[in-house]
Amino acid sequence: MKGLDETSETLILGIGNLLWADEGFGVRCVEALDADFCFGDETRLMDGGTQGMFLLPWVSNTEKLLIFDAIDFGLPPGELRVIEDDDVPRYMGAKKISMHQTGFQEVLAAARLLNDRPRRLALVGVQPERLDDYGGGLRESVRRRIPDAIGAACGVLRSWKVPFHARSSSRVDKEPTSLEPVGVAGNG
Amino acid sequence: MSEVVTANGFKLDTSGKRVVVDPICRIEGHLRIEVNVDEHNVIRNAVSTGNMWRGIEIILKGRDPRDAWAFTQRICGVCTGVHALTSVRAVEDALGIEIPANANHIRNLMMLAQQTQDHLVHFYHLHALDWVDVVSALEADPKRTSELQRSISNWPKSSPGYFRDVKMRLKRFVESGQLGPFANAYWGSPAYKLPPEANLMAVAHYLEALDFQREIVRIHTIFGGRNPHPNWIVGGMPCAFSLNGDGGINMEWLNVVSSIIDRAITFVDQVYIPDLKAVASFYKDWARIGRGLAGTNMLSYGEYPRVANDWSQENMLQPGGAIIDGDLSQVHEVDLRDPEQIQEFVAHSWYRYPDEQKGLHPWDGVTEPHFELGPKAKGSRTRIEQLDEGAKYSFIKAPRWKGHPMEVGPLARYVVAYARGDEEIKAQVDGLLHDLDLPLEALFSTLGRTAARGLECSWAAHKMREVFDALMANLRAGDTATANMEKWEPESWPLETKGVGHVEAPRGSLGHWVHIRAGRIENYQAVVPTTWNASPRDPAGNIGAYEAALLGTPMADPEQPLEILRTIHSFDPCLACSTHVMAEDGRELTTIKVR
Numbered sequence: 001m002k003g004l005d006e007t008s009e010t011l012i013l014g015i016g017n018l019l020w021a022d023e024g025f026g027v028r029c030v031e032a033l034d035a036d037f038c039f040g041d042e043t044r045l046m047d048g049g050t051q052g053m054f055l056l057p058w059v060s061n062t063e064k065l066l067i068f069d070a071i072d073f074g075l076p077p078g079e080l081r082v083i084e085d086d087d088v089p090r091y092m093g094a095k096k097i098s099m100h101q102t103g104f105q106e107v108l109a110a111a112r113l114l115n116d117r118p119r120r121l122a123l124v125g126v127q128p129e130r131l132d133d134y135g136g137g138l139r140e141s142v143r144r145r146i147p148d149a150i151g152a153a154c155g156v157l158r159s160w161k162v163p164f165h166a167r168s169s170s171r172v173d174k175e176p177t178s179l180e181p182v183g184v185a186g187n188g
Numbered sequence: 189m190s191e192v193v194t195a196n197g198f199k200l201d202t203s204g205k206r207v208v209v210d211p212i213c214r215i216e217g218h219l220r221i222e223v224n225v226d227e228h229n230v231i232r233n234a235v236s237t238g239n240m241w242r243g244i245e246i247i248l249k250g251r252d253p254r255d256a257w258a259f260t261q262r263i264c265g266v267c268t269g270v271h272a273l274t275s276v277r278a279v280e281d282a283l284g285i286e287i288p289a290n291a292n293h294i295r296n297l298m299m300l301a302q303q304t305q306d307h308l309v310h311f312y313h314l315h316a317l318d319w320v321d322v323v324s325a326l327e328a329d330p331k332r333t334s335e336l337q338r339s340i341s342n343w344p345k346s347s348p349g350y351f352r353d354v355k356m357r358l359k360r361f362v363e364s365g366q367l368g369p370f371a372n373a374y375w376g377s378p379a380y381k382l383p384p385e386a387n388l389m390a391v392a393h394y395l396e397a398l399d400f401q402r403e404i405v406r407i408h409t410i411f412g413g414r415n416p417h418p419n420w421i422v423g424g425m426p427c428a429f430s431l432n433g434d435g436g437i438n439m440e441w442l443n444v445v446s447s448i449i450d451r452a453i454t455f456v457d458q459v460y461i462p463d464l465k466a467v468a469s470f471y472k473d474w475a476r477i478g479r480g481l482a483g484t485n486m487l488s489y490g491e492y493p494r495v496a497n498d499w500s501q502e503n504m505l506q507p508g509g510a511i512i513d514g515d516l517s518q519v520h521e522v523d524l525r526d527p528e529q530i531q532e533f534v535a536h537s538w539y540r541y542p543d544e545q546k547g548l549h550p551w552d553g554v555t556e557p558h559f560e561l562g563p564k565a566k567g568s569r570t571r572i573e574q575l576d577e578g579a580k581y582s583f584i585k586a587p588r589w590k591g592h593p594m595e596v597g598p599l600a601r602y603v604v605a606y607a608r609g610d611e612e613i614k615a616q617v618d619g620l621l622h623d624l625d626l627p628l629e630a631l632f633s634t635l636g637r638t639a640a641r642g643l644e645c646s647w648a649a650h651k652m653r654e655v656f657d658a659l660m661a662n663l664r665a666g667d668t669a670t671a672n673m674e675k676w677e678p679e680s681w682p683l684e685t686k687g688v689g690h691v692e693a694p695r696g697s698l699g700h701w702v703h704i705r706a707g708r709i710e711n712y713q714a715v716v717p718t719t720w721n722a723s724p725r726d727p728a729g730n731i732g733a734y735e736a737a738l739l740g741t742p743m744a745d746p747e748q749p750l751e752i753l754r755t756i757h758s759f760d761p762c763l764a765c766s767t768h769v770m771a772e773d774g775r776e777l778t779t780i781k782v783r
Contacts, residue, residue, distance in 0.1 A: 051416070053313075054416060056398065056402070057402050060399075086364075089366050090366065105366075109361070109366060109367065109370075110398060112361060112364075113357055113358070113361045113395060114395050114398060114399060116357070
């Protein structure tokens with residue numbers, strides 16, 4: 001029944017829509033993080049897509065939550081920001097650039113009300129350049145910030161004392177992958 | 189312009205000031221309502237519009253019909269699975285495929301689970317806040333809340349300490365200033381009638397339901413591999429049984445399903461139904477508001493075949509049919525194949541037909557978008573201030589049954605089954621009306637819609653047990669087949685064929701019509717529940733179900749259109765289904781404009 005267990009010590013969540021240009025930033029980041037680093041069983045990496053409230057079981061059952069997302073900070077395209085703890089919900093709802101953000105701000109609020117979780121919260125956000133290019137993938141200004149976003153995330157995770165290590169560069173295969181698309185492991 | 193009477197007998201008066209609510213849904217979709225109110229703030233004209241375009245029919249052209257379910261399922265992730273099931277049924281119908289008994293039971297079980305979960309979520313998370321004042325809950329006395337809870341149900345979470353804890357969490361939450369799901373509401377409005385203790389009890393159950401609802405759809409995960417968007421297959425279900433082994437769904441998993449069913453029944457009967465009665469007892473005036481087409485023109489296709497492949501109403505756990513002109517003594521048979529029965533019109537929709545005075549049966553349906561604003565519209569194409577309902581004004585088509593606009597959904601299903609004399613449903617309805625001391629007429633209202641949804645949630649939870657037992661009996665008898673693959677290969681198909689599939693989805697009657705030619709989809713049309721309910725006007729001048737239901741509603745304050753939300757939410761609107769792809773102006777939060 002392990003597949004139905006939604007609890008974790010740390011949840012690293014990429015959210016957004018891969019089909020919608022820079023909206024896919026969050027998901028691409030969590031994929032890149034998974035490709036470069038190994039995490040223990042107590043940490044879950046997840047492609048959250050645009051699932052909104054469907055993510056609540058995982059978000060309300062984790063101690064620490066790190067989110068990658070495209071956020072409209074009103075900055076030049078590709079600018080990266082790291083937001084922590086109480087400021088996160090404010091940024092996720094300030095300027096809604098996408099349908100999923102309405103959903104995600106509510107997920108955070110509901111998780112807090114339901115379980116007083118997560119205890120720690122961080123958002124690694126990028127200013128998108130373009131969204132309305134359906135199927136177009138990330139713009140260069142955003143794509144080239146993925147390594148910086150991974151670096152920023154590693155900094156946050158170290159400060160949270162989350163154990164992880166780099167995958168050996170000599171290894172050809174990238175597995176075992178801990179990336180779990182939403183729903184495959186049973187959800188609600 | 190002064191008063192006009194529509195073809196279906198409703199009086200419209202557009203002379204008063206215009207109120208615009210956009211969007212109106214709490215989760216998914218893009219619905220906009222415009223109304224005109226008179227000098228007493230009573231709604232005298234209503235306009236319902238979907239401001240996104242759904243292009244799924246065009247995406248499907250030329251594709252393999254065996255893949256259509258996976259595309260149509262992505263129309264929406266809320267009532268997940270309903271489009272997929274409708275699609276596989278349509279393709280099976282076209283190709284003459286009969287499914288095994290187990291596949292029928294599993295499909296019924298998954299749809300009943302969907303119905304239970306969706307109704308529960310709608311009541312607590314999408315609709316309750318129209319009736320429950322969250323901020324007032326902060327004034328509740330936990331001890332008296334506990335007494336209230338114990339007076340209405342045996343639910344164990346009822347101690348004063350429990351409600352004290354919920355109140356504390358809520359207080360911290362409200363003080364944080366980040367209301368999340370509780371933002372954009374009209375807290376403190378005099379339209380809220382519950383005492384603080386009832387509000388606190390409802391908030392506690394809002395949270396409990398949030399935690400519990402995900403349990404129910406695990407049934408989808410077990411049989412369909414994932415949720416949302418479980419897996420389906422033309423010919424049956426893509427899961428295997430291995431009762432005592434590990435090569436498929438075994439007894440361990442079936443026991444999980446059984447336990448989920450037990451807990452769902454307990455939760456619905458001990459929490460949802462008592463809450464529904466408690467809340468309804470404070471809002472009985474809403475049994476006289478929001479009637480529209482309720483009790484007059486109502487449609488249900490019938491659902492949950494007891495025996496596989498038999499689509500007669502006698503074989504349905506919930507029999508369907510059509511009620512016309514308020515005559516409950518007669519339930520008409522509905523034929524989805526008859527070109528004269530179900531037709532869609534686009535005279536007031538942003539599509540183009542060769543002849544816009546005529547309707548098209550879905551097998552002959554055309555989806556050619558054509559966005560243009562009428563001469564009386566205000567604003568620009570990308571920022572509409574006011575629609576012109578005399579012209580085209582919605583991305584939703586106008587479906588009609590034999591020319592009539594129809595209401596669909598839980599209330600329609602309940603009224604049709606009641607009129608057919610279904611004993612279980614009749615007992616449920618009569619019991620509730622007795623407890624609330626209301627007449628049968630009270631059903632045809634905003635309150636009636638909300639009540640029917642609750643009753644159906646309980647009905648569906650109990651039916652899951654019945655269907656699960658039938659599945660187990662069949663498995664124990666040694667039948668483990670889940671799919672019939674005899675006609676899987678396109679070589680076995682006729683050159684040209686048509687099919688129709690239908691499902692009673694949480695929000696109402698859903699139909700998919702497919703035309704297959706040379707192994708590919710020639711044409712595909714979906715007529716979804718919210719298309720029926722949110723329908724715009726048709727060339728004959730009939731207004732749709734939402735539009736009709738809003739007429740005559742008194743508003744306390746047009747700046748706080750709680751009354752519009754109550755009635756529209758009572759239909760459980762879901763516009764992702766009816767329309768698709770975000771419009772340029774679809775990005776802003778709720779705006780209320782009064783002109």
